Amino acid sequence: MPPDRTEPEQTTLDVHTAIYLGREKKMATKLAALIVLAAFLGGPPACEGDIICFNGWLRLPIQDPRLCPPGSRSRINGRTRALVPVPRPSGLGLGLGYYNNRSSRTSYCPRAEGIVRDAVSKAVAAQPGIGAGLIRLFFHDCFVRGCDASVLLTTTNSNNRDTEREGNPNKNSLRGLEVIDAAKAKIEAACPGRVSCADIVAFAARDASSILSNRRINIRMSGGRYDGRESFANETDQLPGPFSGxxxxxxxxxxxxxxxxxxxxxxxxxxxxxxxxxxxxxxxxxxxxxxxxxxxxxxxxxxxxxxxxxxxxxxxxxxxxxxxxxxxxxxxxxxxxxxxxxxxxxxxxxxxxxxxxxxxxxxxxxLGKIGIKTKADKGAEIRKVCWKVNN
Ligand code: HEM
Known part of the structure; x- marks a missing residue:
């Protein structure tokens, strides 16, 4: 089921989109000011960081400390959200060298990590910025719905077109998607249906980190993540923004x-x-x-x-x-x-x-352990193509 799309959320998205596309900035500024005013007059304060309104991707035209007293908390759909402590990501189900285990007929693919490494090395040698893009892609995947490659989807289980790729932090900004697709195509040819896109994103971030640090950074990245079947643009609000305090x-x-x-x-x-x-x-x-x-x-x-x-x-x-x-x-x-x-x-x-x-x-x-899906999870799969769910 897609998450509720309530009026205020939609309004905010519209504001963000206008800003993001660099169009109608004046309108966006006015609208943002109206939202602040409405929130001010109409109930609990709308703070910078408020999940619905201002997640840090929008620079508020008004910065009024009265709106954001210290220690205030986010609001969702008008309700104050208490920050409940969230457990550390356990990474249960993940393992190092996950695809090298001969005894697993469903996941044995010893060439997988090498194929990703080759694809990343070539891409970064041609353009180092792609390595930066791959590291960021991993962050943006894991922070929204967990590390399940939801950030890559353009076609979802619920036929939702407004996927994470359309979200403000991602639109016209993600880099390295073609590296993931190329690695996936080679891996599918070598061992179809075994290696998840979520793991490819994680391995690519590890390899980009190693190359761009001149081998000074060596991440022990486990494998075993499954891919999700849903992706929603508005959920990218969970990512902090450049204007976040x-x-x-x-x-x-x-x-x-x-x-x-x-x-x-x-x-x-x-x-x-x-x-x-x-x-x-x-x-x-x-x-x-x-x-x-x-x-x-x-x-x-x-x-x-x-x-x-x-x-x-x-x-x-x-x-x-x-x-x-x-x-x-x-x-x-x-x-x-x-x-x-x-x-x-x-x-x-x-x-x-x-x-x-x-x-x-x-x-x-x-980061790579956040919200992972495993085989046992409903709706988890190994995608055939990284940008669309399996039929
Ligand atoms: C702490 C909160 C963070 C904020 C607010 C933030 C925000 C941003 C923004 C606004 C950009 C520029 C995007 C653009 O102009 O299109 C960016 C780029 C980037 N971010 Fe972050 N980011 C954060 C954390 C992270 C983390 C945790 C990582 C990775 C571990 C990361 C990796 C990157 C990289 C590598 C780039 C450059 C991407 C490229 O050149 O394609 N960021 N970030």
Missing amino acids: ATVLLDNFKAKGLTSEEMVTLSGAHTIGRARCAFFSSRFSEMDPAFAAKLKAQCNDDDTKVDQEHVTPEVLDKHYYQDVIDGKALFTSDAVLNSAETIKQVTENANKAGAWERKFERAMEN
């Missing part, structure tokens, strides 16, 4: 059973790849002035993309953390890691050789 970020990760330290650690992936100017041009004045001037010169318009890190933009290293300290972080969600709660970790990651790399390995392994 510290509390929202921590809440978003906590809601997936991840810790504040893992949030800080995984944010270090912003040391590679690129970002659109729309997501940070409002905060030039908060940045290191020389850095801001350099960015301003690069940002012709909102859709221009710039490197997220400027010293070693194609290397997955700890440089991001020094940028956070030096006021050279792009997004609000990066800059707020300077806050009291997280600065200790940022400083340690920036200064202690090897510390961040080891933490990143463990955090990626845990």
Whole structure:
């Protein structure tokens, strides 16, 4: 069953879409202001981080602290959402070398991981940014419906067309999808019906991390995930956004059973790849002035993309953390890691050789355990083609 699509949620999506597409921005701003006003007058506060309204992908034209008192919590459909502690992802059912087990007739495919590695190596050699895209793809898959390749679907079990790929964090932004499709096609030719798309996404993120870190990051990525059959654009609201503040970020990760330290650690992936100017041009004045001037010169318009890190933009290293300290972080969600709660970790990651790399390995392994589906789960399958469910 698709989730409820209530009026307010739809309105918000429309606002997001308008912003995302870079069209009708004035209308979107007015609408957002109206939503804030309505929420203010009509009930409990609508906060930045509110699941329905402002998940951090929309920069509010009004930032009124009265709307978001400290410790306030998200609201869903008008009801206050208490943050219930979520257990750590267990990863039960996953195993290292999952496809190398000769005794399993349904999953034996010893070439699978090698095929993914080859596909990723070729793609990253041609364009390192694809590696960044693959790491992000894994994050966006696992945070929404768990690591079940729902992010790849264009055709779902319920014939829903508005899939995660259409969600604001993903639309016109995901990279590396063709690498997953190419690897899947080869794997299906070698051993049909055995290797899930969710595992291919996870292995690809592991391999991209290894290549882009010059083999300094070695993630022990288990296999055994099954693919899901549903995907909904509005569920991408569970992803934090570039305008998210510290509390929202921590809440978003906590809601997936991840810790504040893992949030800080995984944010270090912003040391590679690129970002659109729309997501940070409002905060030039908060940045290191020389850095801001350099960015301003690069940002012709909102859709221009710039490197997220400027010293070693194609290397997955700890440089991001020094940028956070030096006021050279792009997004609000990066800059707020300077806050009291997280600065200790940022400083340690920036200064202690090897510390961040080891933490990143463990955090990626845990990310890969979120909400996994196994054979026993209803509606779980091994897709034949990664962008559509089996018939
Ligand atoms: C902590 C909250 C996070 C926020 C708010 C966030 C937000 C964003 C945004 C807005 C972009 C630019 C997208 C665009 O302009 O199209 C981006 C890029 C990226 N993000 Fe994040 N992200 C977060 C966490 C993560 C995590 C946990 C990972 C991976 C472990 C990650 C990996 C990346 C990568 C590699 C890119 C560059 C992608 C590319 O060049 O194609 N991010 N992120």
